[in-house]
Amino acid sequence: TAQPTQKRVLVTGGSGLVGRAIQHVINEEGGGKDGEEWIFLSSKDADLMNKEETQAVFQKHKPTHVIHLAAMVGGLFKNMRVNLDFWRNNIYINDNVLQAAHEVDAVKVVSCLSTCIFPDKTTYPIDETMIHNGPPHASNFGYSYAKRMIDVHNRAYFEQYGRSYTSVIPTNVFGPHDNFNIEDGHVLPGLIHKAYRAQKEGKPLVVWGSGTPRRQFIYSLDLARLVLWVVRDYNEVEPIILSVGEEEEVSIKEAAEAVVRALDFKEEVVYDTDKSDGQFKKTASNAKLMRYLPNFAFTPFEKALKETCDWFVANYDNARK
Amino acid sequence: MEGEHHSQKRVLVTGGSGLVGRAIQHVINEEGGGKDGEEWIFLSSKDADLMNKEETQAVFQKHKPTHVIHLAAMVGGLFKNMRVNLDFWRNNIYINDNVLQAAHEVDAVKVVSCLSTCIFPDKTTYPIDETMIHNGPPHASNFGYSYAKRMIDVHNRAYFEQYGRSYTSVIPTNVFGPHDNFNIEDGHVLPGLIHKAYRAQKEGKPLVVWGSGTPRRQFIYSLDLARLVLWVVRDYNEVEPIILSVGEEEEVSIKEAAEAVVRALDFKEEVVYDTDKSDGQFKKTASNAKLMRYLPNFAFTPFEKALKETCDWFVANYDNARK
Numbered sequence: 111t112a113q114p115t116q117k118r119v120l121v122t123g124g125s126g127l128v129g130r131a132i133q134h135v136i137n138e139e140g141g142g143k144d145g146e147e148w149i150f151l152s153s154k155d156a157d158l159m160n161k162e163e164t165q166a167v168f169q170k171h172k173p174t175h176v177i178h179l180a181a182m183v184g185g186l187f188k189n190m191r192v193n194l195d196f197w198r199n200n201i202y203i204n205d206n207v208l209q210a211a212h213e214v215d216a217v218k219v220v221s222c223l224s225t226c227i228f229p230d231k232t233t234y235p236i237d238e239t240m241i242h243n244g245p246p247h248a249s250n251f252g253y254s255y256a257k258r259m260i261d262v263h264n265r266a267y268f269e270q271y272g273r274s275y276t277s278v279i280p281t282n283v284f285g286p287h288d289n290f291n292i293e294d295g296h297v298l299p300g301l302i303h304k305a306y307r308a309q310k311e312g313k314p315l316v317v318w319g320s321g322t323p324r325r326q327f328i329y330s331l332d333l334a335r336l337v338l339w340v341v342r343d344y345n346e347v348e349p350i351i352l353s354v355g356e357e358e359e360v361s362i363k364e365a366a367e368a369v370v371r372a373l374d375f376k377e378e379v380v381y382d383t384d385k386s387d388g389q390f391k392k393t394a395s396n397a398k399l400m401r402y403l404p405n406f407a408f409t410p411f412e413k414a415l416k417e418t419c420d421w422f423v424a425n426y427d428n429a430r431k
Numbered sequence: 432m433e434g435e436h437h438s439q440k441r442v443l444v445t446g447g448s449g450l451v452g453r454a455i456q457h458v459i460n461e462e463g464g465g466k467d468g469e470e471w472i473f474l475s476s477k478d479a480d481l482m483n484k485e486e487t488q489a490v491f492q493k494h495k496p497t498h499v500i501h502l503a504a505m506v507g508g509l510f511k512n513m514r515v516n517l518d519f520w521r522n523n524i525y526i527n528d529n530v531l532q533a534a535h536e537v538d539a540v541k542v543v544s545c546l547s548t549c550i551f552p553d554k555t556t557y558p559i560d561e562t563m564i565h566n567g568p569p570h571a572s573n574f575g576y577s578y579a580k581r582m583i584d585v586h587n588r589a590y591f592e593q594y595g596r597s598y599t600s601v602i603p604t605n606v607f608g609p610h611d612n613f614n615i616e617d618g619h620v621l622p623g624l625i626h627k628a629y630r631a632q633k634e635g636k637p638l639v640v641w642g643s644g645t646p647r648r649q650f651i652y653s654l655d656l657a658r659l660v661l662w663v664v665r666d667y668n669e670v671e672p673i674i675l676s677v678g679e680e681e682e683v684s685i686k687e688a689a690e691a692v693v694r695a696l697d698f699k700e701e702v703v704y705d706t707d708k709s710d711g712q713f714k715k716t717a718s719n720a721k722l723m724r725y726l727p728n729f730a731f732t733p734f735e736k737a738l739k740e741t742c743d744w745f746v747a748n749y750d751n752a753r754k
Contacts, residue, residue, distance in 0.1 A: 194589035198532070201524060209521070245565045255585045262578045266517035 117146045119341065120171050120216075122158060122207055123179030124150025128222065128280075130287035131330035132177065132337060141338055149173070151180070158203045168210035175341055176211045178204070178221040181257075186249055186388040187318075188294040193252030200256035208263055212273060219275040220340050223261065223349060225282075225326075225394045227254035235356050235395035238279065238349050247389045261349055268347045278340055281353040281394055285330030285414070286421035290431040297362060298327060298415070301369045302422055303431055314378040315370070318385035321363030326353050326394060329414035339403065353396045354408050368412060372419040440469045442664065443494050443539075445481060445530055446502030447473025451545065451603075453610035454653035455500065455660060464661055472496070474503070481526045491533035498664055499534045499542040501527070505576075509711040510641075511617040512573035520575030527583050531598065535590060542598040543663050546584065546672055548605075548649075548717045550577035558679050558718035561602065561672050570712045584672055591670045601663055604676040604717055608653030608737070609744035613754040620685060621650065621738070624692045625745055626754055637701040638693070641708035644686030649676050649717060652737035662726065676719045677731050691735060695742040 123129050129150060135141035136148050149171050156167040158180050182199040189196060204221070211219045228236045229244030241261060246254035260277055267273040284298040292300050301317065308315045336352045344350060360368075366379055399406070409417075422429055446452050452473060458464035459471050472494050479490040481503050505522040512519060527544070534542045551559045552567030564584060569577035583600055590596040607621040615623050624640065631638045659675045667673060683691075689702055722729070745752055 192593055194586075194593040197585065197589050198528060201528070205521060205524070242568045244567065251585065252589050255582060259578060259582070262520065262574065263517075266520050266575050270515060270517040 117175050118171065118173045119146060119148050119175045119177060120168070120173035121148070121150045121177045121179060123152075123181065125152035125287075126179060127283055127285060127288045127330050128179050128333055128337070131285055131334035134331065135334045135338065141335065143342075153180075158206055159199055161206050164206035164210045165213070168214050172214050173211070173216050174218075176207070176216050176219040177337060177341060178207050178219055180207070181222070183253070184294045185296045185300065186386060189250035189253055190386070193250065195252070196250065197252035197256050200253060201259065204256065204260050204263065208260075208267065208275065211275070212267060212271065217274065218341065219264075219273075220337065221260045221264070221275070221277040223257045223277050223279045225279055225351070225353070225392045226250060226389065227257045228392060228394075230389065234391065234393040236393065237395045238351055238398055241349070249386070249388055264347055274345060274347060276340070276344065276347050277349040278337060279349050279351045279353075279394070280333050281326040281328050281351075281392070283328055283330050283333055285418050286425070288330075288418070288430070290422060290429050292431075295431075297325070298365060298369070298418075299422075301366055302373065302419055305369050305373050305375045306422065306426070308377055309373065309375055312377065314380045315366065315375060317362065317366050317379060317381050319362060319381065319387040320383050321366065321381045322361055323387050323389065324359045324361050324391040324393070325365070326356070326359050326392075327365070327411060328353055329409045331414075332408050336399070336403075336406070344402070350398055350402075351394050351396055352399060353394050355396055355400075356393050358408075358411070359391070359393055360411070368415050369419070372412070372415045373423075440498050441494065441496045442469060442471050442498040442500060443491070443496035444471070444473045444500045444502060446475075446504065448475035448610075449502060450606055450608060450611045450653050451502050451656055451660070454608055454657035457654065458657045458661065464658065466665075476503075481529055482522055484529050487529035487533045488536070491537050495537050496534070496539050497541075499530070499539050500660060500664060501530050501542055501544040503530070504545070504580075507617045508619045508623065509572055509709060512576055513709070516573065516575030518575070519573065520579050523576060523579035524582065527579065527586065531583075531586055531590065534598070535594065535596060540597065541664065542587075542596075543660065544583045544587070544598070544600040546580045546600050546602040548602055548674070548676070548715045549573060549712065550580045551715060551717075553712065557714065557716040559716065560718045561674055561721055564672070572709070572711055587670055597668060597670060599663070599667065599670050600672040601660060602672050602674045602676075602717070603656050604649040604651050604674075604715070606651055606653050606656055608741050609748070611653075611741070611753070613745060613752050615754075618754075620648070621688060621692070621741075622745075624689055625696070625742055628692050628696050628698045629745065629749070631700055632696065632698055635700065637703045638689065638698060640685065640689050640702060640704050642685060642704065642710040643706050644689065644704045645684055646710050646712065647682045647684050647714040647716070648688070649679070649682050649715075650688070650734060651676055652732045654737075655731050659722070659726075659729070667725070673721055673725075674717050674719055675722060676717050678719055678723075679716050681731075681734070682714070682716055683734070691738050692742070695735070695738045696746075
């Protein structure tokens with residue numbers, strides 16, 4: 111059978127939150143297409159902070175397309191501890207991956223940024239043109255600058271070699287296979303894990319901070335479907351925000367209450383206001399996405415949260431925590 | 432003179448054979464600019480390829496500096512940057528990470544790196560100052576170099592936050608002087624004009640200035656910059672960068688700079704402007720108010736005098752000059 115266009119898609123960070131969601135869409139939901147071959151890498155296959163290992167795995171697979179998800183990531187409190195490591199490790203990973211892709215002549219790389227990297231002092235909603243318009247929030251400046259530099263790097267590859275390397279900017283991602291570690295993980299998995307344990311111990315759920323900061327959450331499966339569209343059909347070098355609309359923004363308090371419902375949590379919920387709140391809001395516009403895909407239907411938040419909590423309870427022993 | 436030193440400094444200078452490195456050598460060796468208890472080591476690319484992590488580590492382990500002046504970089508004028516922004520980004524990120532990490536690992540107490548006013552936001556109010564570096568994208572012509580240099584400041588702040596290191600940086604405006612790169616295609620504007628005028632005079636042809644001549648620049652003589660960098664290494668204790676420049680009122684147009692080169696070389700032919708060529712950024716006017724607060728009495732060499740010294744050096748050293 112002759113295949114008109116053969117794509118060999120390599121996914122770095124393939125065993126992480128978003129990587130697993132893409133695997134699910136490809137393998138369980140018939141999300142793949144004819145003529146596509148999918149390879150999911152994890153840290154077992156190569157240490158992407160190491161140039162030689164990265165080169166070797168790219169030479170081995172010779173991808174035509176790359177979805178670059180691998181990164182050193184963490185929630186507010188981990189970032190505040192080791193900003194230097196976030197900066198250096200991510201710069202190394204990103205340079206190794208982009209350069210290896212270039213050298214095997216990959217025609218497209220889709221990297222992953224985040225709305226937490228936008229300028230702290232800004233008007234809202236933020237959009238794709240505003241990434242570099244001022245310093246990021248101080249709490250995670252190392253991670254933020256490293257991610258921003260992916261966009262700089264993409265534009266430089268385009269200018270010097272005509273490469274179509276681009277990036278997506280999700281808001282706060284959640285779903286099965288997340289990192290549920292309470293110290294280092296992000297807010298939703300952290301709340302799920304804390305509520306699960308608090309229920310077992312008959313104790314209150316302690317939410318860090320005041321509960322007032324606001325976030326847009328995107329379900330990992332929705333993000334995966336959108337990333338597949340980007341790999342196949344989004345042809346700009348400038349990034350694209352992948353998010354629910356501004357009106358879907360919720361406070362941490364509202365998110366905690368949703369977790370309480372999803373887990374049928376019975377105890378009290380208290381707020382530890384001695385703990386940092388992080389950035390108050392990062393409201394992002396999804397207008398560009400809506401222009402391209404006006405009919406895209408996001409999974410309702412309560413449903414996505416229920417699926418995630420059910421997965422966590424069923425997979426507690428193996429879940430990353 | 433028993434060699435009892437209160438504070439022993441072993442200062443390693445990367446990029447020691449370049450424009451600024453040579454100026455520091457001159458101040459230390461010819462002008463008595465060194466101090467008791469200081470040992471100075473000047474590195475060049477012959478000693479280590481700083482884009483290579485292992486070579487950088489080796490040279491730092493060999494010398495174990497307590498202080499570092501980090502001048503080494505991939506640099507170039509407007510036209511070279513426009514051609515290879517990617518290389519400027521990648522190579523400088525590697526050099527800077529290798530040097531800063533090596534310094535950290537040998538426990539150097541201070542690193543002074545070198546930024547540039549060309550890295551500031553393109554859309555901005557003037558004059559620009561040290562707090563404005565990250566307030567918007569840099570000029571498109573050299574965004575690779577600019578972001579790599581900006582990231583030194585990010586890197587310094589991260590070392591301070593995670594380890595308490597006092598790694599800092601200086602921000603000179605347009606530097607010129609002996610031992611510059613006088614290559615016409617790749618070099619900066621003043622050495623380019625000097626070389627072009629020298630050759631035009633020999634050939635009896637006009638001096639062709641690229642661009643309209645209207646963009647404006649502040650120029651700082653390499654020897655003045657060297658004296659200021661020595662002060663920074665010894666006595667400037669902030670992590671935030673400091674602009675090292677003449678005042679805003681000393682800003683000149685490229686046309687005025689070309690006319691000054693004509694005087695310094697006693698150039699006899701015509702001067703013409705090739706307006707098909709890019710002008711680059713129109714202005715980058717920087718404030719030296721912070722420097723003036725620290726050193727209110729610092730005296731810069733007058734521009735015409737510094738330019739004359741540079742031209743005399745070029746003529747006398749034409750065969751060996753980098754071009």
